[in-house]
Structures are given as C-alpha cells and as structure tokens.
Amino acid sequence: MTRYFRHRIIDNFLPAHLHGDLLAYALATREAFKPTQIYGVADEALQNVEVRKSLRSEKGLGALKQDFKGAVTDMLPGLLAELAVKPFETAGMEIELVAHPHGSHFRPHIDLRTDPRVEARTSERAVTLVYYFHRQPKGFTGGEIAILPLGPGDPLLVEPMDNRLVAFASFVPHAVEPVICHSGDFENSRFAVNCWVHKTAH
Amino acid sequence: MVEVSSQTLVRRIELPGSRIEDEMVFFSQDAGKYFATGPVGADIWEFLEAPHTFASICEHLLSLYDIDRSTCERHVSAFVAQMEAAGLVSLEAK
Numbered sequence: 001m002t003r004y005f006r007h008r009i010i011d012n013f014l015p016a017h018l019h020g021d022l023l024a025y026a027l028a029t030r031e032a033f034k035p036t037q038i039y040g041v042a043d044e045a046l047q048n049v050e051v052r053k054s055l056r057s058e059k060g061l062g063a064l065k066q067d068f069k070g071a072v073t074d075m076l077p078g079l080l081a082e083l084a085v086k087p088f089e090t091a092g093m094e095i096e097l098v099a100h101p102h103g104s105h106f107r108p109h110i111d112l113r114t115d116p117r118v119e120a121r122t123s124e125r126a127v128t129l130v131y132y133f134h135r136q137p138k139g140f141t142g143g144e145i146a147i148l149p150l151g152p153g154d155p156l157l158v159e160p161m162d163n164r165l166v167a168f169a170s171f172v173p174h175a176v177e178p179v180i181c182h183s184g185d186f187e188n189s190r191f192a193v194n195c196w197v198h199k200t201a202h
Numbered sequence: 203m204v205e206v207s208s209q210t211l212v213r214r215i216e217l218p219g220s221r222i223e224d225e226m227v228f229f230s231q232d233a234g235k236y237f238a239t240g241p242v243g244a245d246i247w248e249f250l251e252a253p254h255t256f257a258s259i260c261e262h263l264l265s266l267y268d269i270d271r272s273t274c275e276r277h278v279s280a281f282v283a284q285m286e287a288a289g290l291v292s293l294e295a296k
Contacts, residue, residue, distance in 0.1 A: 003222055084220040112218070112231055126218065150222060150236070171218045171229035171236075 002153030005172040006083045009158060010075070013131060013165035018067055023133055025064060026097060026191050032059040033099050033186075038109075054104040054176075057097040061193065069093055072129060072195055083127065085169050088199035091123035100143055100190040106176035108148055111196060123198035125170040131193040132160040139188025140181040148173040160190050170196060209293040211282060212253045217290060228290060237288045242267070243281055250291065256282065 014022070033055035037047050061068055072093065080087050111128045130145060145166055146155035157177065158166045168174065181188050219228030224241040239247055242263065249262050259282075260274050267274070285291045 005222060005227070006220060084222075085218075110229070112229070150227060150238075169218060169220055 003150045004147055004156050005150065005168060007147055007156075007158070007166060007168040007172070008079060008082050010165040010167070011161065012163050014068075014071060014163060018064070018071070019133060019163050022061075022064055022068075022193070023135065023191070025062060026057070026099065026133075027135070027187055029057060029059050029062075030186055032057045034058055036098065050107075051109075052106045054106065055099040055101065055189075057099075059097075061095055061097055065095060068095065068131075068193060068195070072197070076127075076197065079127070079167055083167065083169055085127060088126060091198040091200045093198065094125070094194075094196040096194045098192050098194060099186065100140075100176070100179045100192065101186055101188075102140070102179060102181035102184050104143070104176070104190070105178040108146075108173055108175040110173050111170040121201050124201045125196040126199040127167060127197040128170045128172070128174075129165055129167045129193075129195040129197070131165045131195070132162065133191050133193075134160070134162050134189070135187055136162065138162070139183055139185065140179050140190050142177050143179040143190035144177045146175040146177055148175065160192070209295060210253045210255050211250055211259065211291045212294050213247075213250045214289055214292055228288070230289060232289065237290065239285075242277070243285075246278070246281065246285075247290075253294070 035047055035049070036052055036054045036056040038052050073090070076090065077087070111125050134140070143160045144157040145160070146157055147168065148155050155175070179190050217228045217230060219226055221227075221244065225244045226239040226247050228237045229235075230237065245263065245266060246259055249259060254262070256278065260271065260278055263269070263274050263278065264271065282291065286293060
C-alpha cells in the first residue's frame with residue numbers, strides 16, 4: 001500500500017471578498033511578476049527553469065498580506081494536530097505570490113534548506129501552505145501539487161481548485177505538475193500564495 | 203549495540219518529523235535523509251516525551267507486547283543505538 005505524509009485540503013479557505021480582492025490584485029500587478037528562483041549550493045539564489053519555472057511577484061501580497069496571515073493564524077493550531085506535527089510557537093511567516101502560466105512546473109523538492117555550509121538561522125520552515133486561486137472559467141489544466149509517497153508508488157495529486165488551500169509539513173517531498181494553458185494569457189494562469197510558517201531553530 | 207542501561211535517553215526534538223500511520227518518520231537536514239521508526243519505535247518515541255532510562259523503556263514495552271525480557275532488551279538496545287546515530291536521541295548520565 002502506498003503511504004503518504006499527512007496533508008490537509010481546505011476548500012473555500014478565504015471569504016469571497018478576500019478571494020476576489022486577491023485575484024484582482026494579482027491581475028492588476030502583472031508587471032511585478034518575475035521568473036522565480038531556487039536556492040542552490042551555499043544558499044545562492046539562482047534561476048533554473050529545468051527545476052522550477054513560474055513567476056513570483058516582487059510586490060508580494062501588498063495590503064492583503066495581513067488578512068492572509070490572519071486567516072492562516074486562525075487555523076494553525078488545529079492544522080498542526082491534523083498534520084501530526086508537534087505544536088510550536090510561530091516564529092514568523094514567509095509569504096509569496098506566484099503565477100504559473102503555460103509551461104510552469106516545479107520538480108520534486110522539499111521546502112527546507114539542507115546545505116550544511118549555510119550558517120545557522122534563527123528560524124526554519126515548519127509547515128508549507130499553498131493557496132490556489134484563478135479566474136473563472138478556469139483557463140488551464142495541470143498544475144497539481146504532487147505529494148510524493150514514502151517509498152515506492154505514485155504521487156498523490158492535489159488539484160488546484162479555486163480558493164483551495166493545501167497544507168503539509170515543509171519536509172514533505174512534493175512537486176508541481178506542468179501547467180497547460182492553451183491561451184497563453186497571464187490572466188489564465190494558475191495563481192497561488194505560497195506560505196511557510198516558521199518555528200524557532202535550535 | 204550500546205551500553206545504555208545506566209543512562210537516560212532524551213529526545214532531540216528539533217528534527218522535523220510526523221507520524222505516518224503506526225510509525226514516526228523524521229527528516230534529518232544534516233544527513234538529507236528520512237528515518238522511519240517502525241511501530242515499536244513509535245511507541246518508544248512517544249514514551250520518550252519525557253526522558254527515561256533504558257530499563258524504564260523495556261518495562262514499558264513489556265507492558266505493551268507479549269515478548270520475553272532478553273529479546274526486548276536486545277531490540278531496544280539496537281534501536282536506541284540507531285536513534286542515537288541518527289541524532290534523534292541523546293544519552294545523558296542519570
């Protein structure tokens with residue numbers, strides 16, 4: 001039997017007005033979206049479209065950031081229990097706004113930095129949350145988060161439905177399946193807010 | 203195998219991990235590897251919510267499983283050695 005790390009899916013995560021504001025904001029700030037980077041050797045940020053291809057907003061969530069953080073904070077205690085992650089005091093949140101137009105993907109990875117040459121940090125990622133949203137009607141296919149199994153087996157695919165949040169521990173290996181968007185329009189991208197809840201590093 | 207009977211086992215809780223079904227799985231950032239405890243190992247891990255001696259762990263498992271003492275001690279000793287090598291527990295003098 002294929003086994004997976006725990007994850008949680010929450011549909012209709014944000015109230016309608018905040019979901020609408022977020023989509024409007026993303027579409028209105030198109031010029032701020034630039035190619036995403038990954039962390040390479042010695043924690044150096046670099047661009048490698050073979051590994052990760054998508055767009056990241058240099059403006060982040062702007063004024064909507066506090067509302068999003070509030071929504072995450074409210075559900076965090078129960079979420080940790082459901083993910084079987086030992087409770088911890090939140091040491092901060094990283095939040096990024098990304099767009100996945102045609103051809104975007106992210107190869108299997110974890111969200112923890114593992115390079116031993118990187119100097120110790122005061123906090124580390126503990127929980128990963130991905131909030132999907134997009135324009136209606138949906139203008140793309142693919143873009144599922146693939147949660148990789150523990151051992152042999154097929155990945156578990158989580159469909160990027162509008163106003164859906166998926167959460168898992170940051171050490172869980174995962175990927176983003178390729179996005180197919182025949183129109184090629186930015187507006188039809190698979191949009192997402194990536195959020196990492198930090199805990200104090202030991 | 204390690205001689206741990208006179209020492210107390212203490213969790214190193216900083217390793218990220220979670221329960222999958224009946225076992226615990228941890229990720230070591232230093233080693234870049236996952237470690238799985240197995241079902242009995244998960245029982246030991248949960249018991250180590252508070253520090254315990256080797257003897258105390260064996261007594262706990264003997265209360266849970268139908269197993270003779272020598273077999274239990276042999277398996278616990280081997281498991282503790284693996285956990286220590288993986289950085290999941292440390293051994294401290296009583």
